[in-house]
Amino acid sequence: MDLNLQNKVALVIASSQGLGKAIAKQLVSEGANVMLTSRDETKLAAVQEELQSLGKGKVSYFPSDITKVEDIQALVQKTRDTFGKIDILINNAGGPPGGTFEQFSDEQWQKAFELNLLSYIRIIREVLPDLKKEGGRIINIASTSIKVPIPGLILSNTFRTGIVGLAKSLAEELAPYNILVNTVAPGRIATDRVAYLDQLKADKQGVSFEQIQEQSRKTIPLGRYGEPEEFAKVVTFLVSDASTYMTGSSFVVDGGMVKSI
Ligand SMILES: NC(=O)c1ccc[n+]([C@@H]2O[C@H](COP(=O)([O-])OP(=O)(O)OC[C@H]3O[C@@H](n4cnc5c(N)ncnc54)[C@H](OP(=O)(O)O)[C@@H]3O)[C@@H](O)[C@H]2O)c1
Numbered sequence: 001m002d003l004n005l006q007n008k009v010a011l012v013i014a015s016s017q018g019l020g021k022a023i024a025k026q027l028v029s030e031g032a033n034v035m036l037t038s039r040d041e042t043k044l045a046a047v048q049e050e051l052q053s054l055g056k057g058k059v060s061y062f063p064s065d066i067t068k069v070e071d072i073q074a075l076v077q078k079t080r081d082t083f084g085k086i087d088i089l090i091n092n093a094g095g096p097p098g099g100t101f102e103q104f105s106d107e108q109w110q111k112a113f114e115l116n117l118l119s120y121i122r123i124i125r126e127v128l129p130d131l132k133k134e135g136g137r138i139i140n141i142a143s144t145s146i147k148v149p150i151p152g153l154i155l156s157n158t159f160r161t162g163i164v165g166l167a168k169s170l171a172e173e174l175a176p177y178n179i180l181v182n183t184v185a186p187g188r189i190a191t192d193r194v195a196y197l198d199q200l201k202a203d204k205q206g207v208s209f210e211q212i213q214e215q216s217r218k219t220i221p222l223g224r225y226g227e228p229e230e231f232a233k234v235v236t237f238l239v240s241d242a243s244t245y246m247t248g249s250s251f252v253v254d255g256g257m258v259k260s261i
Pocket residue numbers: 013014015016017018019020037038039040043064065066067092093094095096115141142143144186187188189190191192193194
């Protein structure tokens with residue numbers, strides 16, 4: 001199976017750590033040229049160095065806050081200027097805070113909307129002229145909350161399902177341009193975000209972090225958290241030439257955790 005990712009250009013959002021970084025690394029190791037972005041320039045510079053040392057695709061970075069439309073515009077322009085085109089967009093973001101309905105004000109709802117849904121919309125709008133030229137791929141990173149709402153994560157439960165509706169509509173609207181749009185939902189992949197959520201749960205229940213992780217592993221048929229690399233490989237397949245007939249679909253990478261059909 002030929003992934004044919006050499007010299008493809010990928011813009012990977014929220015790639016200074018965690019899932020975004022793992023996806024960027026996998027794409028670079030397959031020969032793609034990658035633009036990294038997040039708010040933290042120091043972290044981005046370190047990731048660029050690490051990925052460039054693989055000796056495969058080229059890596060550049062541009063700091064941006066994806067809740068700001070002018071940052072998004074500058075980021076996309078920088079990607080064009082650096083690599084001459086954009087073939088692949090990986091939409092990703094930091095997670096919203098954990099909490100239940102009565103804990104959140106309008107302002108917090110607005111913030112989560114801007115970070116976890118509006119940013120995806122704005123970035124797609126900005127990248128679209130590039131993708132339309134020769135066809136392309138859009139992957140939106142979501143959460144298994146698109147299948148089963150997660151208790152105590154109402155902001156995620158609300159906005160991630162919006163991503164799926166967006167992707168499904170776009171899959172139809174953009175199919176004439178050969179732009180494939182899919183959603184990939186992590187279950188429990190071992191990153192800082194998951195550690196934060198486990199700590200939150202531990203504090204709430206008055207038990208240790210390790211006890212929460214043990215409980216959590218018991219809900220996963222494969223009996224362990226996933227590694228970021230395992231998640232990144234699925235995304236890499238979906239944006240490669242090995243995947244040409246799937247669009248508008250949602251894929252969970254969760255070790256069997258989601259029990260719905
Ligand atoms: N890991 C999992 O198993 C899992 C499960 C379900 C859902 N998810 C979701 O998948 C996404 C990625 O997860 P992760 O585990 O990789 O999270 P993470 O380790 O917390 O990484 C989040 C990334 O988002 C960037 N970011 C945050 N706010 C940003 C902003 N305003 N502008 C630009 N970049 C921003 C951060 O970089 P800077 O701080 O440098 O800006 C960082 O690179 C999150 O939305 C998370 O909720 C993950």
